[in-house]
Amino acid sequence: MPDTALQLADLVFDDCKPPSQRNRLVSRDDFLATYGDDARERYFQFRAFEIENASNYYTNVARKLDINIGKAQMWENGSVPTPVGGVRYIRDLGWFADEWTDTTRAVAKLVIGLHVTGAMTNSYAPYWRMDALEEMYRAAFDDAGVEVAVDDGEAHPTERGGPIGRALWVAGAPQGNDANRSRLPLWLAHAPNDLVKDCARILVLTRSHQNRPETDMRMMNLRREESWYRDVSALLELATGHSTPPWDGGGITIPADAVRELGLA
Secondary structure, eight states, rough: OOHHHHHEEESSSOOOOOOTTOOSSOHEEEEEEEETHHHHHHHHHHHHHHHHHSSSHHHHHHHTTTTHHHHHHHTTEEEEEEHHHHHHHHHTTTTTSSSSSSSHHHHHHHHHHHSSSSSEETOOOOOEEEEGGGGHHHHHHHHHOOOOEEEHHHHHHSSHHHHHHHHHTTTOOOSSSGGGOOOGGGGGGGGGGHHHHHHHHHHHHHEEEEESTTSSSEOOOOOOOOOHHHHHHHHHHHSSSSSSOOOOSEEEEEOOOHHHTOOOO
């Protein structure tokens, strides 16, 4: 991959994570923050309760840690705060990994898919339109550990959709209407080359057309901020090594050489 492409991506995907965090799609702290300002406090309260309660009666522990007795009783009986349950679920799926695994690669593809073939409500409920990428999506759902039901071509998580949606949002998925899709995720500038290509293919296959084989492809004009199109151009250059013209007000023209490099010619 040419150094110029990497430099361009680093420039366009500004405010990138520091090197120690570049491979972590979902951080626990960012995930907890989606539940509100006191989520971290509740989380660490609960963890302290678990540790202290191993050798003390829960009422004594509650007084010692200044935890509401009723809340402590619920915890004693097996209930956990919603943020704690969410953290444990996403942790058990393997989404907090700080390296690129089959799981986190699948999550990355699901995030990119939400930029072009799906959406996520303001209550963190995601769905994907399967369209021409059904095989890719089904493999990604399997690797990410997400059970889905498909209704009229749309895939929805069948369980724990809230934590899944929150984690996808932390990883860079857009939320709400198209106007919110102003940037592609920052981790794309530092992802493995083969994953970058896969993500580029998702964008191109779902939103582009080609009049004749072996020619340029045209990405349709979508309701996106200009910054989103700049990121797409940078991503395509990063993935293929071929310069892609910026958004011209009506879409993006993807050169034939870049199309061939993506294996789409």
